Amino acid sequence: xxxxxxxxxxxxxxxxxxxxxxxxxxxxxxxxxxxxxxxxxxxxxxxxxxxxxxxxxxxxxxxxxxxxxxxxxxxxxxxxxxxxxxxxxxxxxxxxxxxxxxxxxxxxxxxxxxxxxxxxxxxxxxxxxxxxxxxxxxxxxxxxxxxxxxxxxxxxxxxxxxxxxxxxxxxxxxxxxxxxxxxxxxxxxxxxxxxxxxxxxxxxxxxxxxxxxxxxxxxxxxxxxxxxxxxxxxxxxxxxxxxxxxxxxxxxxxxxxxxxxxxxxxxxxxxxxxxxxxxxxxxxxxxxxxxxxxxxxxxxxxxxxxxxxxxxxxxxxxxxxxxxxxxxxxxxxxxxxxxxxxxxxxxxxxxxxxxxxxxxxxxxxxxxxxxxxxxxxxxxxxxxxxxxxxxxxxxxxxxxxxxxxxxxxxxxxxxxxxxxxxxxxxxxxxxxxxxxxxxxxxxxxxxxxxxxxxxxxxxxxxxxxxxxxxxxxxxxxxxxxxxxxxxxxxxxxxxxxxxxxxxxxxxxxxxxxxxxxxxxxxxxx
Amino acid sequence: xxxxxxxxxxxxxxxxxxxxxxxxxxxxxxxxxxxxxxxxxxxxxxxxxxxxxxxxxxxxxxxxxxxxxxxxxxxxxxxxxxxxxxxxxxxxxxxxxxxxxxxxxxxxxxxxxxxxxxxxxxxxxxxxxxxxxxxxxxxxxxxxxxxxxxxxxxxxxxxxxxxxxxxxxxxxxxxxxxxxxxxxxxxxxxxxxxxxxxxxxxxxxxxxxxxxxxxxxxxxxxxxxxxxxxxxxxxxxxxxxxxxxxxxxxxxxxxxxxxxxxxxxxxxxxxxxxxxxxxxxxxxxxxxxxxxxxxxxxxxxxxxxxxxxxxxxxxxxxxxxxxxxxxxxxxxxxxxxxxxxxxxxx
Numbered sequence: 001x002x003x004x005x006x007x008x009x010x011x012x013x014x015x016x017x018x019x020x021x022x023x024x025x026x027x028x029x030x031x032x033x034x035x036x037x038x039x040x041x042x043x044x045x046x047x048x049x050x051x052x053x054x055x056x057x058x059x060x061x062x063x064x065x066x067x068x069x070x071x072x073x074x075x076x077x078x079x080x081x082x083x084x085x086x087x088x089x090x091x092x093x094x095x096x097x098x099x100x101x102x103x104x105x106x107x108x109x110x111x112x113x114x115x116x117x118x119x120x121x122x123x124x125x126x127x128x129x130x131x132x133x134x135x136x137x138x139x140x141x142x143x144x145x146x147x148x149x150x151x152x153x154x155x156x157x158x159x160x161x162x163x164x165x166x167x168x169x170x171x172x173x174x175x176x177x178x179x180x181x182x183x184x185x186x187x188x189x190x191x192x193x194x195x196x197x198x199x200x201x202x203x204x205x206x207x208x209x210x211x212x213x214x215x216x217x218x219x220x221x222x223x224x225x226x227x228x229x230x231x232x233x234x235x236x237x238x239x240x241x242x243x244x245x246x247x248x249x250x251x252x253x254x255x256x257x258x259x260x261x262x263x264x265x266x267x268x269x270x271x272x273x274x275x276x277x278x279x280x281x282x283x284x285x286x287x288x289x290x291x292x293x294x295x296x297x298x299x300x301x302x303x304x305x306x307x308x309x310x311x312x313x314x315x316x317x318x319x320x321x322x323x324x325x326x327x328x329x330x331x332x333x334x335x336x337x338x339x340x341x342x343x344x345x346x347x348x349x350x351x352x353x354x355x356x357x358x359x360x361x362x363x364x365x366x367x368x369x370x371x372x373x374x375x376x377x378x379x380x381x382x383x384x385x386x387x388x389x390x391x392x393x394x395x396x397x398x399x400x401x402x403x404x405x406x407x408x409x410x411x412x413x414x415x416x417x418x419x420x421x422x423x424x425x426x427x428x429x430x431x432x433x434x435x436x437x438x439x440x441x442x443x444x445x446x447x448x449x450x451x452x453x454x455x456x457x458x459x460x461x462x463x464x465x466x467x468x469x470x471x472x473x474x475x476x477x478x479x480x481x482x483x484x485x486x487x488x489x490x491x492x493x494x495x496x497x498x499x500x501x502x503x504x505x506x507x508x509x510x511x512x513x514x515x516x517x518x519x520x521x522x523x524x525x
Numbered sequence: 526x527x528x529x530x531x532x533x534x535x536x537x538x539x540x541x542x543x544x545x546x547x548x549x550x551x552x553x554x555x556x557x558x559x560x561x562x563x564x565x566x567x568x569x570x571x572x573x574x575x576x577x578x579x580x581x582x583x584x585x586x587x588x589x590x591x592x593x594x595x596x597x598x599x600x601x602x603x604x605x606x607x608x609x610x611x612x613x614x615x616x617x618x619x620x621x622x623x624x625x626x627x628x629x630x631x632x633x634x635x636x637x638x639x640x641x642x643x644x645x646x647x648x649x650x651x652x653x654x655x656x657x658x659x660x661x662x663x664x665x666x667x668x669x670x671x672x673x674x675x676x677x678x679x680x681x682x683x684x685x686x687x688x689x690x691x692x693x694x695x696x697x698x699x700x701x702x703x704x705x706x707x708x709x710x711x712x713x714x715x716x717x718x719x720x721x722x723x724x725x726x727x728x729x730x731x732x733x734x735x736x737x738x739x740x741x742x743x744x745x746x747x748x749x750x751x752x753x754x755x756x757x758x759x760x761x762x763x764x765x766x767x768x769x770x771x772x773x774x775x776x777x778x779x780x781x782x783x784x785x786x787x788x789x790x791x792x793x794x795x796x797x798x799x800x801x802x803x804x805x806x807x808x809x810x811x812x813x814x815x816x817x818x819x820x821x822x823x824x825x826x827x828x829x830x831x832x833x834x835x836x837x838x839x840x841x842x843x844x845x846x847x848x849x850x851x852x853x854x855x856x857x858x859x860x861x862x863x864x865x866x867x868x869x870x871x
Contacts, residue, residue: 028707034831037619045577122580194621207711210620211831212823215711233707237821241686242702245694251701399836402578403570442582
């Protein structure tokens with residue numbers, strides 16, 4: 001008994017050293033940040049990485065997170081587009097200083113954009129799709145004077161397409177002097193910037209310990225509204241239950257990855273508030289057209305009637321996603337919001353009968369073994385069974401199922417697709433375009449992965465990206481989606497919602513429609 | 526004559542050392558080969574970790590060549606072995622840093638946890654084992670057995686969350702996950718990487734107290750598992766020893782009971798116990814994988830899990846070498862202690 005008392009005393013003594021709450025001028029977040037594999041904006045292509053870059057670097061232009069169609073200047077004060085729609089001239093804002101103290105000029109902008117193309121890392125396609133190549137950057141990305149930059153693209157695309165691409169992480173401007181000072185064997189500072197910082201954003205990097213912590217400090221040289229919190233500490237916490245405990249205790253201000261159960265559990269807590277924002281990612285099933293059953297149009301249609309959309313939304317996803325059945329997520333230009341499909345077993349059975357498959361068939365589905373994917377797969381298995389389709393779930397680790405999917409070796413794949421930039425072409429390009437369906441095709445969009453040969457639809461998608469009139473363009477995408485919704489081998493089911501839990505005194509955390517538009521600088525507490 | 530003997534002994538020692546070295550080398554080679562093969566045989570494309578799902582075919586191909594994946598498997602393995610011998614474990618995909626640097630950074634956290642847990646396990650487990658052997662069938666014995674049984678059967682993951690819930694969330698006795706409070710993040714320079722020692726070096730006593738309070742829960746939890754194992758083993762060793770005639774002799778001689786138990790009997794258990802402790806230390810390193818996840822403890826377990834899930838093969842291989850070396854090292858050390866304590870084993 002004495003020993004127990006002693007232990008309790010010791011605990012209290014040590015426990016007493018923990019201070020309550022988080023520091024007043026510091027924003028503390030619990031988040032999963034193990035997807036950050038680089039800090040170089042020319043290479044960043046992951047959610048957490050994009051969010052880091054959004055808060056530490058400036059881009060030429062930005063969009064309003066609540067009204068995406070409103071594009072406004074960042075580093076570029078203004079811009080003009082030539083009549084042929086192929087030359088863009090940007091006026092660079094004067095008086096911007098990098099965190100290092102170096103002045104920002106047109107040279108930095110030209111260097112940063114060329115750097116993305118010359119390094120040619122994963123996100124480079126966002127810029128190279130406009131015809132920029134390592135060989136022509138000297139002519140296509142040019143400094144006119146210290147305050148003017150000219151970009152020349154290869155086709156008269158819809159202006160918003162190009163501008164939205166410049167709002168992505170790849171359009172971040174790096175400090176040329178700082179980066180070249182760390183150059184090694186002509187690598188344009190790539191080896192260094194992978195783990196370092198050379199930007200001008202509201203925050204600057206203090207430390208990054210991979211899968212452990214990311215600490216940002218307010219950039220005192222920032223040209224816009226200075227960050228309200230002096231420091232942001234992001235702790236890598238994988239477990240939702242642990243994140244919830246920390247949030248309830250006030251040891252973090254914001255928890256970013258709460259599971260539906262934990263969100264429910266927090267409902268009665270007065271000290272915690274839940275915030276939601278629709279994100280661009282969509283959940284879908286990809287039906288491989290190499291499969292003898294799935295290639296029948298009636299079967300594809302039947303699948304769309306064999307999903308319990310409402311049931312899944314209310315139970316498994318419980319606030320983390322909303323029903324959405326077209327390839328453009330809500331918030332995008334021309335997004336189709338009609339949801340014609342509901343669970344209708346009789347209709348599905350009739351369709352299967354038309355296809356001569358009234359006795360059903362067996363098919364497999366590659367499913368990554370993480371939530372909510374596994375639960376969704378089980379729900380789908382149950383509803384398919386009602387129409388006699390025997391679904392065998394093949395569980396696998398994320399990268400493993402993806403490898404199989406990319407090789408077109410699946411029957412059905414259940415997955416989530418996030419847009420790369422805010423223009424509708426990002427998803428049209430992958431869901432509704434397949435220029436070459438051969439096994440050794442150069443470009444392999446999602447339509448290719450499901451072996452869906454669509455020369456006509458590809459032409460329509462190509463035409464939409466060249467339309468300059470926004471209203472006409474939106475109409476073209478709506479039409480494309482209506483057709484796609486009915487005939488495609490994609491069963492699009494839901495659109496993601498990002499949910500975060502925050503202490504009730506925390507305000508002003510900006511949740512945008514994508515991870516590169518989540519901003520910390522206005523957060524108060 | 527003596528010189529000849531010494532010479533012979535030296536020759537024998539040299540031979541033994543050679544044999545030991547050869548054994549270590551073969552074990553390592555096998556370890557590397559198997560891990561390497563598993564890493565390459567699994568149907569996961571490692572290039573995906575580097576370039577992501579959306580990269581263009583050119584970017585993808587360039588990364589594949591840069592990673593040497595276009596070469597035949599045997600050639601890849603030879604290159605890898607060559608690099609390892611040069612002390613180069615490659616670069617991690619996840620952290621963009623040399624794997625060796627990563628391991629040096631994360632390993633001390635795991636070591637700190639495992640050592641503290643072993644100390645707790647030994648200090649509590651052995652006396653418990655002794656008591657329950659001496660008072661067999663008593664209430665204490667039953668309780669110890671139940672504790673041991675729970676230690677074997679409860680998933681560490683669940684117990685960890687429950688412990689956090691009770692001691693952190695409800696009772697407010699101990700701090701939550703992490704190695705220190707957020708306030709203290711990044712203040713102490715990592716000299717050894719072991720937070721407690723670094724705090725002492727820096728003379729930061731407040732942070733030391735805070736770090737100590739943070740380690741109590743995860744270490745006790747891990748320690749609980751080794752305690753359960755140690756108490757079971759100690760109990761059975763002790764029961765065996767207490768039956769021996771020398772114990773009877775000692776008692777007949779009139780030696781005090783505590784001396785009979787703690788010195789004579791337990792003294793004779795020490796040798797097998799060393800092996801058990803060494804083994805349990807090894808398992809703790811392994812068991813730390815889940816504990817580290819629950820307690821957000823940035824150690825080797827968490828690093829290895831992340832690397833595995835992301836098919837970051839250099840990191841997986843590097844961590845395997847380290848864990849393998851520790852297993853080997855701990856085993857060799859326990860053999861050595863064995864020989865020191867038991868002349869018959871020499």
